[in-house]
Amino acid sequence: MYPEDRKYSKEHEWIKIEGNIGIIGITHYAQEELGDIVHIDLPELGKEVKQKEVLAVIESVKSASDVYSPVSGKVIEVNEKLREKPELINEDPHNEGWIVKLELSNPEEYNSLLSAAEYKNYIGS
Template identity: 50%
Template structure:
């Protein structure tokens, strides 16, 4: 049974056992506009919570994506290199960025639930 949490930087992370899938939220893709390139970390790279993990290039600008959890990258979404627009069309589905093995699963509890995130987005706009 997986659970999904969100960050104030508009990343989402879905934890399923020992694997966490990470991407950016629908709100984030809407703010960015058309995504044309995603720079992902290297496979096996160690990412640190709240530190830059990837870069999303939209037509307008480059934006940093931060790791919602610390861990080791175990899989990259290869589809993004040919179809970066998946980040726009399915940000919380086929447009995921990476899968990691979290090194400190306790970090997950500090993240926002869906309800908390939705309220956060509403209040910050």
């Protein structure tokens, strides 16, 4: 369920590194907790975020929740498909439902995140 090619945050985001780029989404556990996702506010391209700052807002039928950035960096791409099909986050949170690509400004932050095993342990699954 939780791929080992990436790391996880306690706020339930995942990040996968490709070179200096981090691909970010929310975890299967998070999407399940949120319920049916109906809308997402995506950040503007070029926006600089620090670790644990708000990256996006996900609205589900029962709540509106912040997505925190697991690392610091600059937004270089957003998943445009989510504007029309936010439910991709429910359907495929770890692949098709990715949210943002960040150019990392402090790659060391990645090391402080949880491994798949640690995250599974954290959520108690």
